[in-house]
Amino acid sequence: MTDTSAYEPPKVWTWNKESGGRFASINRPIAGPTHDKELPVGRHPLQLYSLATPNGVKVTVMLEELLAAGHKGAEYDAWLIKIDGNQFGSGFVAVNPNSKIPALMDRSGKDAIRVFESGSILVYLAEKFGAFLPTDARTRAETFSWLFWQMGSAPYLGGGFGHFYAYAPTKIEYAIDRFAMEVKRQLDVLDRRLADNEYLAGDVYTIADMAVWPWYGGLAKGLLYGGGEFLSVQDYKNVQRWTDAIAARPAVKRGRMVNRTWGEPSSQLHERHDASDFETKTQDKIVDQAAS
Numbered sequence: 650m651t652d653t654s655a656y657e658p659p660k661v662w663t664w665n666k667e668s669g670g671r672f673a674s675i676n677r678p679i680a681g682p683t684h685d686k687e688l689p690v691g692r693h694p695l696q697l698y699s700l701a702t703p704n705g706v707k708v709t710v711m712l713e714e715l716l717a718a719g720h721k722g723a724e725y726d727a728w729l730i731k732i733d734g735n736q737f738g739s740g741f742v743a744v745n746p747n748s749k750i751p752a753l754m755d756r757s758g759k760d761a762i763r764v765f766e767s768g769s770i771l772v773y774l775a776e777k778f779g780a781f782l783p784t785d786a787r788t789r790a791e792t793f794s795w796l797f798w799q800m801g802s803a804p805y806l807g808g809g810f811g812h813f814y815a816y817a818p819t820k821i822e823y824a825i826d827r828f829a830m831e832v833k834r835q836l837d838v839l840d841r842r843l844a845d846n847e848y849l850a851g852d853v854y855t856i857a858d859m860a861v862w863p864w865y866g867g868l869a870k871g872l873l874y875g876g877g878e879f880l881s882v883q884d885y886k887n888v889q890r891w892t893d894a895i896a897a898r899p900a901v902k903r904g905r906m907v908n909r910t911w912g913e914p915s916s917q918l919h920e921r922h923d924a925s926d927f928e929t930k931t932q933d934k935i936v937d938q939a940a941s
Contacts, residue, residue, distance in 0.1 A: 675734055680746065686738030691726030691922055694757035698730045698741060699750045701909035703803070703863035703873075704767040708751045709921075710859050710904030711774055711781070716924070717900040720778045722757060727907045727921040768800050771856040781856045788850050795842075795849040795857035803864045805831045806873075815874040829880060832868075836885045839865055843887035847894075858895060866892035903927055 664678050690696055695712070699705040715723035730736055736748045745752035745765035753770050755762040755777075764773045775782035783789045809828035813821060839861070842849060849857040864873070869885060869892045871877025883889070895901055906918040906927065914932035921927075928934075 675732065675737075680742075680748065681737075682739040682742040683734065683737040684739065686735070686740055688738075688740035688744065688754075689726075689728055690754075690756070691728075693724040693726050693922070694722060694755065695725035696754040696756060697725050697727045697908075698744060698752045698754075699727060699908045700730055700732060701905065701907060702732075702750065703807075703867060704749075705751045705908055706863040706905055707767045707860050708753065708770050708774075709907040710863070710901050711771055711856065713900035713904040713907075714859070714898075715774065715778055715780055718780055720780060723774070723778060725921070729908050729910070729919050731910070768796055768860060771796065771860060775856050781854065781859070783850065783853060783855065788853065788855075791850040792855045792857045796860050798838075799857070799860045799864065802835050806835065806864060806868065810876065811874040814876055814879070829876075833880055836865065836868070836880070836882065836888060839891075840885040840887045843891045848891070854895075858891075862892065862895045862901075866895060870896075906931065 667676070688696075688698060697708060697712070699708060701709070709727060712723055712725050712727075730741060730750050730752075732750070735741065736745075736750065741752065742748055744754055744763045747765060749765070751765075751767055751770060753764045753773070755764065755773075764770050772782070774780075783792060805828055810825070810832045813824040813828060817824070839849075846852070848854050849861060865888065867873045868877070868880070869882045869888045871882060877883075906916055907921045908919065909917045910919060911917070914936060917932040918926055918930060919932065920930075
C-alpha cells in the first residue's frame, strides 16, 4: 500500500473541502443551475450540446452515421459545452437536469423533446430513424445487452481506473489495482465476444458498437488516461481488430472531430452547423484565416 494513513468516516458526511484532483473545482454534492445562461439554437431539427469526451463522441458518431446513410432529417447543430462550469448554466440544466454532456433537443415536431444520457440519445435516434438497431428479436436483444453493458461498465473505467490512475491528487495502490483488474476483465469480456463476432451484436454494426467504441476503442489505442502500456492493451487482439475497423469508417472519423478541443488543430471542429464545416472550420483553418 502506498497510502497507509487511516481514515475513519464521520457519522454524517459533510461537504467542507474540495475533493481534490483535476475536476475538484466543479465537483459538488448538489444539483441545479449555478447561473443563468440560455442555450443557442441553430437552424437544424436536432440541437446537440456536448463535448468530444467518449460519451459525447457516441452521439456525434451516430448523427454522422445517420447522415451518411441518407437520413437528411438527422442534420444537426453541435454546440460546445465545456466541462468548466458551463454544464451548470440554466439553459443546459433545463435540457439535462443531471448537468452532464451530451444533451439533445429534438425540435423537428410541434413540441421540442429533450433527451439526455448518451445511451438514451442513441436509442432515441435509432428508433426515430429506424437505423442501427436491428428489428429481429435476437440481434436486437444483443444490441441492448451490449449497450447497457457499456453503461454499467464504463464508470469503472472512467470514474474508477481513470480517476485514480490519472486524476487523483495522490496515487493509491489499492484503488489503482482494484480498478485496473476490473478494466482488464472488461477488455477480456470484449475480446472473447469479438473473437467470433465482427461486431458486438453479431455481424451488423449497431448503436452498441457506437457506445462501446469511444471508451474501449480509445483505451485499446492508449488514448485514455495514458494507461495503455500499464494495462497491456495490445494483448487484446480482437478488440484491436474491431477498434481499427470502426475507426476507419468515414462517419466515425467525422464524429470524433465534433466538439473536440484538444489534439491536432485539424482534428478539432469546435462547433458543427453544416457538413461543409469539416472542410472549412476546423481549428487549423480558423487559425489560418485569422492570420491572413
